[in-house]
Amino acid sequence: MVDFKKIVKEGYGNIAKCSVCCCDCKKMRDAELAKSIGYSDDDLKTPGNLGLGCGNPTALGKIKAGDVVLDLGSGAGFDCFLVSKKVGSSGKVIGVDFSEEMLSKARENASKYGYENVEFRQGDIESLPLENNSVDVVISNCVINLAPDKSKVFEEAFRVLKTGGKLYVSDIVLLEELSEEKKNDENLMVGCVAGALLKEKYLDLMGKAGFEISILSEDKEISKTQYQGINWIQYIFKDWFVVFVMKAKYMFMVFGLIQTIALGFIIWFLLGDSVGIDTRLVLSLVFSTFTLIVEWMTYIKN
Numbered sequence: 472m473v474d475f476k477k478i479v480k481e482g483y484g485n486i487a488k489c490s491v492c493c494c495d496c497k498k499m500r501d502a503e504l505a506k507s508i509g510y511s512d513d514d515l516k517t518p519g520n521l522g523l524g525c526g527n528p529t530a531l532g533k534i535k536a537g538d539v540v541l542d543l544g545s546g547a548g549f550d551c552f553l554v555s556k557k558v559g560s561s562g563k564v565i566g567v568d569f570s571e572e573m574l575s576k577a578r579e580n581a582s583k584y585g586y587e588n589v590e591f592r593q594g595d596i597e598s599l600p601l602e603n604n605s606v607d608v609v610i611s612n613c614v615i616n617l618a619p620d621k622s623k624v625f626e627e628a629f630r631v632l633k634t635g636g637k638l639y640v641s642d643i644v645l646l647e648e649l650s651e652e653k654k655n656d657e658n659l660m661v662g663c664v665a666g667a668l669l670k671e672k673y674l675d676l677m678g679k680a681g682f683e684i685s686i687l688s689e690d691k692e693i694s695k696t697q698y699q700g701i702n703w704i705q706y707i708f709k710d711w712f713v714v715f716v717m718k719a720k721y722m723f724m725v726f727g728l729i730q731t732i733a734l735g736f737i738i739w740f741l742l743g744d745s746v747g748i749d750t751r752l753v754l755s756l757v758f759s760t761f762t763l764i765v766e767w768m769t770y771i772k773n
């Protein structure tokens with residue numbers, strides 16, 4: 472049986488590691504993505520955005536100075552750092568994540584940028600490392616869909632919230648069932664799709680945990696650009712890439728051969744009448760064989 476949690480944990484561990492060598496084009500894509508889901512240009516000056524959210528829960532509700540706020544699945548800390556400014560020095564933000572790599576990225580960001588009221592704890596959102604009635608607001612951005620037992624997550628959020636506390640969630644829900652193939656696709660598991668529940672089921676579990684529910688906004692287009700969309704693009708890209716590489720290899724072989732023959736001719740003509748035909752022949756053969764070997768080695772390496 473597939474270990475869903477292990478796949479998700481490893482997946483996000485790799486994303487966190489990858490973000491260390493994040494290129495400018497990835498940063499730009501993450502920024503564009505964040506803007507498309509409700510973050511402002513000003514928000515984007517805050518560290519920790521890895522383009523993994525599906526909304527902006529920090530903007531959904533009122534978070535005030537002095538609040539204790541918990542972020543379920545805090546990633547590299549983006550939402551925690553945004554909330555940190557709202558709660559101020561009299562408040563506190565706690566980010567919980569089960570990925571060690573994400574936590575160290577988040578902690579690194581916190582110490583580098585001096586977020587003293589933010590703490591990151593390792594833990595599973597199905598079993599929170601927090602006291603009962605200790606939090607004013609719980610936020611979560613695109614994480615609960617990744618938890619196999621969503622009832623537990625909602626019950627845990629309810630347990631740690633003070634009476635009258637609020638849970639602001641941005642998440643992915645399904646509008647129709649996925650095929651078994653999609654449910655077992657590891658890319659879709661990490662990509663916030665395979666673990667998602669039908670909207671009615673999701674809201675039902677949330678209600679059963681004790682929450683009164685208001686839907687603040689819905690975005691059906693996001694799946695085209697971000698989730699199933701991204702996976703679709705990835706698949707296309709992968710196929711395209713494979714085709715491209717295979718074609719490139721054959722093309723490379725053909726061009727390599729032509730280039731080798733051409734080099735032989737060039738050497739032949741450059742040497743001209745200064746040497747005899749035998750020497751020209753030997754030298755052009757040596758050079759073209761040398762080129763062929765180098766080309767072949769590059770081809771094998773690729």
Ligand SMILES: C[S@@+](CC[C@H](N)C(=O)[O-])C[C@H]1O[C@@H](n2cnc3c(N)ncnc32)[C@H](O)[C@@H]1O
Nearest residue numbers: 483523524544545546568569570595596612617
């Ligand atoms: C899609 S990312 C979102 C990160 C962050 N909320 C953001 O918007 O940038 C999901 C995060 O949730 C974490 N996560 C997934 N399942 C979890 C679980 N059961 N317990 C704790 N963290 C979990 C992952 O490690 C990852 O950092």
